[in-house]
Amino acid sequence: MTTTDVSKPILEIQGLGIDFSTESGTVHAVRGVDLHVRPGETLALVGESGSGKSSVALAAMGLLSNNATASGSIVVGDLDIVSADEGALRGVRGSTVSMVFQEPATALDPLTRIGWQIAEVVRNHRPVSKADAFAEAVDLLRRVGIPDPDSRASAFPFQLSGGQRQRVVIAMAIANSPRLLIADEPTTALDVTVQAEILELLRKLAVDTGTGVLLVTHNMGVVADFADRVAVMLRGEIVETGSVEEVLLTPQHEYTQGLLAAVPRLSTEFDSDAGTAAETPAEPVISLTDVTVRFGRGAHTVHALDSVSFDVRAGETVGLVGESGSGKSTAARVALGLIKPTSGAVGLFGQDLRTLRGRARRTLQSGIGVVLQDPVASLDARMSVGEIIAEPLRVHRRGIGGAERARLVAEALEAVRLPASMAWRAPRELSGGQRQRVSLARALVLKPRLLVADEPTSALDVSVQKSVLEVIGELQSHLGFACLFVSHDLAVVQDFCSRVVVMRNGRIEEQGLTGHTLVDPTTDYTRRLLAAVPVPDPIVQRDRRQARLAALAAVTTTESLEQDHA
Numbered sequence: 001m002t003t004t005d006v007s008k009p010i011l012e013i014q015g016l017g018i019d020f021s022t023e024s025g026t027v028h029a030v031r032g033v034d035l036h037v038r039p040g041e042t043l044a045l046v047g048e049s050g051s052g053k054s055s056v057a058l059a060a061m062g063l064l065s066n067n068a069t070a071s072g073s074i075v076v077g078d079l080d081i082v083s084a085d086e087g088a089l090r091g092v093r094g095s096t097v098s099m100v101f102q103e104p105a106t107a108l109d110p111l112t113r114i115g116w117q118i119a120e121v122v123r124n125h126r127p128v129s130k131a132d133a134f135a136e137a138v139d140l141l142r143r144v145g146i147p148d149p150d151s152r153a154s155a156f157p158f159q160l161s162g163g164q165r166q167r168v169v170i171a172m173a174i175a176n177s178p179r180l181l182i183a184d185e186p187t188t189a190l191d192v193t194v195q196a197e198i199l200e201l202l203r204k205l206a207v208d209t210g211t212g213v214l215l216v217t218h219n220m221g222v223v224a225d226f227a228d229r230v231a232v233m234l235r236g237e238i239v240e241t242g243s244v245e246e247v248l249l250t251p252q253h254e255y256t257q258g259l260l261a262a263v264p265r266l267s268t269e270f271d272s273d274a275g276t277a278a279e280t281p282a283e284p285v286i287s288l289t290d291v292t293v294r295f296g297r298g299a300h301t302v303h304a305l306d307s308v309s310f311d312v313r314a315g316e317t318v319g320l321v322g323e324s325g326s327g328k329s330t331a332a333r334v335a336l337g338l339i340k341p342t343s344g345a346v347g348l349f350g351q352d353l354r355t356l357r358g359r360a361r362r363t364l365q366s367g368i369g370v371v372l373q374d375p376v377a378s379l380d381a382r383m384s385v386g387e388i389i390a391e392p393l394r395v396h397r398r399g400i401g402g403a404e405r406a407r408l409v410a411e412a413l414e415a416v417r418l419p420a421s422m423a424w425r426a427p428r429e430l431s432g433g434q435r436q437r438v439s440l441a442r443a444l445v446l447k448p449r450l451l452v453a454d455e456p457t458s459a460l461d462v463s464v465q466k467s468v469l470e471v472i473g474e475l476q477s478h479l480g481f482a483c484l485f486v487s488h489d490l491a492v493v494q495d496f497c498s499r500v501v502v503m504r505n506g507r508i509e510e511q512g513l514t515g516h517t518l519v520d521p522t523t524d525y526t527r528r529l530l531a532a533v534p535v536p537d538p539i540v541q542r543d544r545r546q547a548r549l550a551a552l553a554a555v556t557t558t559e560s561l562e563q564d565h566a
Contacts, residue, residue: 011075015034021067034238043215048464051235052235061093062081097182098174099184113154114168118140118153126176144174152164161194183213188459192488193532220263221533224535229241240256264489266530286349289347291345306505314449315480317482318498319496319500327507328486335450336368337365348364348365351364368449371440371443384424385425393445409441412445415471415475416471433467450483450484451472455488472496491533502525531551532548
């Protein structure tokens with residue numbers, strides 16, 4: 001481990017204020033924030049959307065937008081970021097302080113090979129040749145756990161999985177051995193096993209190099225798993241700080257208490273009533289029978305789905321879970337009629353979806369509502385909220401006038417707990433939770449019989465996530481629609497779904513009642529998924545992490561012995 005002066009913070013923030021100049025006036029986003037991070041320490045900065053935590057992280061990098069004004073001091077190493085000029089900031093970014101952004105797809109250049117992107121970061125701060133920089137890039141890929149780094153260095157970002165892309169972003173961030181690493185929601189879009197691997201990687205880097213870490217997140221399980229200390233933000237101010245044990249186990253501020261109360265937790269107790277909601281005589285609303293989906297030909301064939309069978313009945317919610325690449329999103333697209341199966345049958349509302357064409361197919365599919373993961377990308381910024389919600393009414397040629405459309409839009413908004421007056425607003429004026437409710441209102445304006453929700457809450461903080469799920473549950477009770485819920489959050493699935501389908505490599509590993517399957521799974525794969533889920537209790541999570549690592553080490557040893565024997 002690198003010898004470091006742990007007495008002096010690598011990041012010290014005092015009296016930080018951040019104001020944004022907008023058309024409607026000045027917004028005081030951050031007020032009087034005091035924070036510090038010491039070498040080798042991880043400080044988690046938590047709070048809901050709009051609390052100011054991301055503004056603090058960007059300010060520490062000197063990356064605030066042009067309409068922002070910062071006051072107070074942010075000292076990184078020996079440089080005050082607030083008063084530094086752009087030349088001085090360029091000198092510390094990527095060398096003294098680096099950042100891991102939430103979405104690796106937007107952080108990487110899609111037209112440049114991975115190795116050269118990392119090499120460019122190296123050469124921006126050190127006078128090395130292209131060949132030596134590329135060799136360093138390969139070594140960095142090896143350090144962050146990318147398999148076959150020599151060949152992967154020549155790959156483009158789209159050729160890597162989400163977890164591999166995030167490892168590449170981390171490789172770029174540590175390329176010049178920074179003393180401070182700022183990680184802004186680094187695991188939000190990742191499944192639980194990849195999330196656990198990324199956190200273990202960051203933990204190892206911090207321990208081995210003495211790097212301080214500022215972790216910005218809304219995931220309390222990640223905080224419990226990774227942080228040493230926690231700072232809680234509310235409306236631009238720090239309302240509570242302390243060790244991870246103090247803040248998560250004995251929170252003092254009512255806001256922190258509310259955040260923790262909203263966190264879904266995996267139950268380890270068998271639910272004897274779990275079958276009540278699922279045991280219904282209703283016919284399936286959607287059914288997949290022996291569905292196989294293949295992409296490509298010959299040696300390049302990808303088996304996305306292999307003999308997959310499940311159904312969803314009226315009034316019930318079925319969760320589709322599994323790692324990235326397991327086939328769960330492909331199965332959802334088959335259910336939507338967006339992907340035609342190579343073989344097998346798809347039944348929708350009692351009809352064979354494969355045999356329908358033209359208007360008959362569109363009419364049948366108008367009974368499906370869809371809520372997507374990203375509420376920003378899924379809403380057209382050029383349209384008002386009312387126009388967005390009314391769009392399905394126009395697409396499916398419902399012969400109604402403007403007044404009736406406005407009435408249905410207002411009804412849909414009120415159903416998702418938004419005022420009818422919001423119809424005149426633009427998506428950019430809404431919070432993340434409000435945008436996701438607008439997406440839900442659009443999905444339900446046609447009173448669908450099936451709702452397909454693809455990761456609808458993964459981008460939301462815990463309290464907003466809870467309210468969105470409550471709205472979906474209330475509307476389902478009222479309208480009786482079936483819900484196919486695609487998610488990598490097993491705690492949410494256990495809390496929200498009556499049945500669960502666990503997928504791996506395009507196949508179904510197991511399926512059954514949620515209260516049974518996620519408490520007493522029958523396969524090692526499901527047990528590994530559950531073991532990778534972080535819980536918001538640092539003491540329990542420490543034991544879970546050690547048990548998981550021991551189990552992985554045992555599997556690796558067994559596989560190695562089997563290979564030696566062979």
